[in-house]
Amino acid sequence: MSCFVLSVGLLLTDKMSSIEVRDIQEGDYDEWVRLFNLYLEFYKASLPEETKKHTFERFINPEIDMWSAVAIHPETGKIIGIANYLKHMYTWNSKDKIYLNDLYVDEEQRLKHVGRSLIEYVFKKADERGDICDVYWCTDMTNHRAQLLYTKVGYNAGKFVYKRPQN
Ligand code: ACO
Numbered sequence: 726m727s728c729f730v731l732s733v734g735l736l737l738t739d740k741m742s743s744i745e746v747r748d749i750q751e752g753d754y755d756e757w758v759r760l761f762n763l764y765l766e767f768y769k770a771s772l773p774e775e776t777k778k779h780t781f782e783r784f785i786n787p788e789i790d791m792w793s794a795v796a797i798h799p800e801t802g803k804i805i806g807i808a809n810y811l812k813h814m815y816t817w818n819s820k821d822k823i824y825l826n827d828l829y830v831d832e833e834q835r836l837k838h839v840g841r842s843l844i845e846y847v848f849k850k851a852d853e854r855g856d857i858c859d860v861y862w863c864t865d866m867t868n869h870r871a872q873l874l875y876t877k878v879g880y881n882a883g884k885f886v887y888k889r890p891q892n
């Protein structure tokens with residue numbers, strides 16, 4: 726079983742040279758939730774406020790292996806993209822996997838390498854930990870826009886995702 730951890734530094738091309746990505750911080754809730762709400766809207770989903778707050782609290786809690794990375798606009802200093810990710814155990818390796826759960830970039834900031842910078846930041850964090858053998862994520866078969874980015878930073882693992890039906 727080969728491990729898929731791309732070792733990527735921040736690629737400083739013209740488009741992304743000024744994109745700062747950092748770990749989420751305690752005061753980021755309002756800006757993070759604005760983008761998280763847009764992400765949920767993109768999926769025609771909604772969540773109770775308490776669930777969003779709970780998710781955010783988990784990012785901040787150092788004892789919980791769930792994080793968020795945020796991309797910052799170079800001029801406004803506002804958050805323009807988010808990547809929420811978490812770590813879990815794995816039966817094929819004593820190292821763990823990171824699952825990139827949610828990725829969202831503000832509509833007017835797209836095609837400027839913000840999404841790529843966020844994914845590469847997650848790769849960098851995985852490499853720095855030393856206990857991660859794989860970083861993976863999934864998207865809808867119909868999400869061609871995301872796939873255009875994903876085939877540049879990763880490869881299609883060729884899996885279908887099945888779910889237990891809701892009662
Ligand atoms: N047309 C052509 N190429 C594209 C397009 C497009 N519409 N979108 C991305 N690409 C290519 C770019 O050309 C670029 O290639 P390059 O590095 O060779 O120049 C590459 O993909 C990187 O694109 P970014 O600019 O980094 O992507 P962006 O910041 O626009 O973010 C994202 C992409 C996150 C998919 C954004 O469109 C978005 O937020 N969409 C709505 C929500 C969504 O679909 N999220 C992902 C769901 S899956 C998940 O959450 C794990």
